[in-house]
Amino acid sequence: MISKPKCLTPLSSPSSSSSSSSLAIAAVAPLLRPRFYAETCPEAEYLVRDVIKKNMEREPRSAASVMRLQFHDCFVNGCDGSLLLDDTPNMLGEKLSLSNINSLRSYEVIDEAKETLERVCPGVVSCADILIMAARDAVVLSGGPNWEVKLGRQDSLTASQKDSDDIMPSPRANASYLIELFSKFNLSTKDLVALSGSHSIGKGRCFSIVFRLYNQSGTGRPDPAIEPIFREKLDKLCPQGGDGNVTGDLDATPERFDNQYFKDLMNGRGFLNSDQTLFTYPETREYVRLFSRNLNEFLKAFVEGMIKLGDLQSGRPGEIRQNCRVVNSRPADVLLET
Numbered sequence: 015m016i017s018k019p020k021c022l023t024p025l026s027s028p029s030s031s032s033s034s035s036s037l038a039i040a041a042v043a044p045l046l047r048p049r050f051y052a053e054t055c056p057e058a059e060y061l062v063r064d065v066i067k068k069n070m071e072r073e074p075r076s077a078a079s080v081m082r083l084q085f086h087d088c089f090v091n092g093c094d095g096s097l098l099l100d101d102t103p104n105m106l107g108e109k110l111s112l113s114n115i116n117s118l119r120s121y122e123v124i125d126e127a128k129e130t131l132e133r134v135c136p137g138v139v140s141c142a143d144i145l146i147m148a149a150r151d152a153v154v155l156s157g158g159p160n161w162e163v164k165l166g167r168q169d170s171l172t173a174s175q176k177d178s179d180d181i182m183p184s185p186r187a188n189a190s191y192l193i194e195l196f197s198k199f200n201l202s203t204k205d206l207v208a209l210s211g212s213h214s215i216g217k218g219r220c221f222s223i224v225f226r227l228y229n230q231s232g233t234g235r236p237d238p239a240i241e242p243i244f245r246e247k248l249d250k251l252c253p254q255g256g257d258g259n260v261t262g263d264l265d266a267t268p269e270r271f272d273n274q275y276f277k278d279l280m281n282g283r284g285f286l287n288s289d290q291t292l293f294t295y296p297e298t299r300e301y302v303r304l305f306s307r308n309l310n311e312f313l314k315a316f317v318e319g320m321i322k323l324g325d326l327q328s329g330r331p332g333e334i335r336q337n338c339r340v341v342n343s344r345p346a347d348v349l350l351e352t
Contacts, residue, residue, distance in 0.1 A: 078216025168332025
């Protein structure tokens with residue numbers, strides 16, 4: 015059963031409101047706008063991009079890891095930085111959820127960006143906004159498109175492992191399931207296929223595909239959609255009973271943001287089941303073909319999808335965290351009335 019988080023709403027109208035105090039809590043979702051920090055922290059976007067660039071120079075794979083964080087944060091109760099919270103004795107957060115454990119990486123890159131911003135303009139830039147900026151920058155620095163991000167988000171006061179488990183799709187998901195899931199967030203089939211193009215960069219784990227290689231749909235056979243030579247390559251990379259944490263490229267150009275991913279799907283060379291199903295399913299196949307032929311169409315649709323994804327908010331109370339991993343300590347008198 016697919017359920018949409020309560021109050022999750024796309025908000026995209028501009029606002030003239032200024033960023034809130036680092037300790038203040040608001041009970042309504044803020045409206046987002048470009049250049050939100052133009053007066054309060056004018057260097058914010060430059061500083062975040064510089065951190066992403068330095069980390070990519072040290073480890074190119076960090077680009078894909080950082081970009082993925084936006085999707086995993088925004089789908090679970092909106093883009094509120096809940097993904098970044100560490101577990102506490104009273105809260106099981108999202109980092110150890112089924113879709114995130116042993117999979118998501120580069121939290122420390124966001125920590126570095128936050129620490130940099132706190133030195134320059136303390137208590138101003140939310141962790142949720144850093145995720146949005148960092149995802150955009152990871153795409154740009156990998157050769158992908160640039161776009162103006164809307165900012166002004168606040169950070170959540172809690173996180174939920176259960177919510178993440180209930181919402182985030184599995185690598186085994188098929189296109190029909192994904193279309194239904196994305197529609198719950200006002201994201202179209204075209205958005206789904208375009209955003210799946212984020213797999214233009216990065217790697218996936220053998221754990222996520224061994225069922226495709228040896229027991230697709232409980233048949234005891236490999237997925238017939240896998241091109242035979244590619245399957246032989248995956249068999250060697252991911253032998254039955256092997257190390258599930260070994261990684262393989264998600265497309266043939268894993269460090270360059272381009273439309274090779276869609277060309278690979280057309281040739282039966284999708285790494286994940288949730289990738290290849292986009293070509294085997296008629297409703298998504300047309301977009302795979304379009305994006306494989308026309309890079310500009312893909313880039314345009316990807317940017318539109320990322321902006322729509324970034325608009326998702328829950329309307330729950332929030333704050334500007336001083337440390338992305340923990341909620342601020344707040345005296346009672348700083349709470350805003352609701």
